[in-house]
Amino acid sequence: MTNTVRMHQGPVDSSKVPRFAGPATFARLPRLDQVPRADVAVVGVPFDTGVSYRPGARFGPAAVREASRLLRPYHPGLDVSPFERVQVADAGDIAANPFDIGEAIEAIEAGADAIDARLVTIGGDHTIALPLLRSVARRHGPVALVHFDAHLDTWDTYFGAEYTHGTPFRRAAEEGLLDTEALSHVGIRGSLYGKKDLEEDRRLGFGIVTAADVLRRGLDEVTDLLRQRIGDRPVYISVDIDVLDPAHAPGTGTPEAGGLTSRELLEILRALAGCRLVGADVVEVAPAYDHAEITSIAASHVAYDLVSLLALNAEERG
Numbered sequence: 001m002t003n004t005v006r007m008h009q010g011p012v013d014s015s016k017v018p019r020f021a022g023p024a025t026f027a028r029l030p031r032l033d034q035v036p037r038a039d040v041a042v043v044g045v046p047f048d049t050g051v052s053y054r055p056g057a058r059f060g061p062a063a064v065r066e067a068s069r070l071l072r073p074y075h076p077g078l079d080v081s082p083f084e085r086v087q088v089a090d091a092g093d094i095a096a097n098p099f100d101i102g103e104a105i106e107a108i109e110a111g112a113d114a115i116d117a118r119l120v121t122i123g124g125d126h127t128i129a130l131p132l133l134r135s136v137a138r139r140h141g142p143v144a145l146v147h148f149d150a151h152l153d154t155w156d157t158y159f160g161a162e163y164t165h166g167t168p169f170r171r172a173a174e175e176g177l178l179d180t181e182a183l184s185h186v187g188i189r190g191s192l193y194g195k196k197d198l199e200e201d202r203r204l205g206f207g208i209v210t211a212a213d214v215l216r217r218g219l220d221e222v223t224d225l226l227r228q229r230i231g232d233r234p235v236y237i238s239v240d241i242d243v244l245d246p247a248h249a250p251g252t253g254t255p256e257a258g259g260l261t262s263r264e265l266l267e268i269l270r271a272l273a274g275c276r277l278v279g280a281d282v283v284e285v286a287p288a289y290d291h292a293e294i295t296s297i298a299a300s301h302v303a304y305d306l307v308s309l310l311a312l313n314a315e316e317r318g
């Protein structure tokens with residue numbers, strides 16, 4: 001091997017400092033304030049005031065960072081070394097008011113706007129997708145969406161509240177942040193309040209790939225469908241970790257039986273390589289219900305795949 005000049009500052013070298021030592025930035029990457037600029041930033045949003053059932057996702061970012069110590073710098077599935085290809089950094093956490101959802105949403109939007117990089121955001125509950133989509137749509141216009149979740153998250157209100165973790169995509173559609181020709185839910189399953197939940201969701205423009213579709217139709221057919229729907233539009237990926245079966249992600253607020261395996265989720269994400277990904281999030285990791293870091297490890301691997309997808313089409317950034 002010849003000596004080459006490092007173009008980007010990568011993670012701490014695990015042959016010199018073991019992976020379980022030192023501060024837990026995402027994948028042991030430099031902090032954003034330690035690099036001149038970044039192409040991709042991982043940012044946390046420790047906020048869970050929007051949940052309808054079990055709280056605790058405010059501790060998600062810290063748990064996912066801790067679990068991300070395991071990550072290594074080369075991704076064989078996508079044949080990319082994301083941290084060499086582009087500058088990736090950890091932008092820390094956006095401080096969001098835990099007592100005032102409106103103020104929190106404003107702070108998250110402003111916090112995302114302030115980071116000059118493509119973002120992979122670690123939640124936090126799913127409420128945070130709305131301000132993140134506002135920020136993305138300001139830069140790119142209305143975006144295609146691939147939303148991985150057990151739940152639709154297009155309900156109208158809970159207890160009269162418009163801004164909750166069950167409503168972000170209804171609000172995003174109403175605000176014109178989404179390209180209504182290119183909206184997909186993946187992994188939907190479980191009980192609903194009524195059939196009209198599905199009818200209203202369809203009226204917003206969403207197509208649904210259920211968890212059963214992933215099993216019965218198979219990964220190739222499902223990913224072909226998703227890619228066709230996205231086309232060459234800018235696309236945002238939102239991953240609620242409860243898309244995974246509780247066996248693969250017990251540490252979450254609203255678990256549903258019959259979900260995807262982590263292998264299926266990662267394979268679908270990898271099949272979206274080449275799409276014009278402009279931002280992504282991984283939300284709803286609630287470590288208090290986790291066991292042996294199962295959920296936070298899955299979420300950290302999902303975040304690594306999202307960073308890798310962004311790194312792959314970095315040349316598009318303009």
Ligand SMILES: [Mn+2]
Pocket residue numbers: 126149151153165240284
């Ligand atoms: Mn959700």
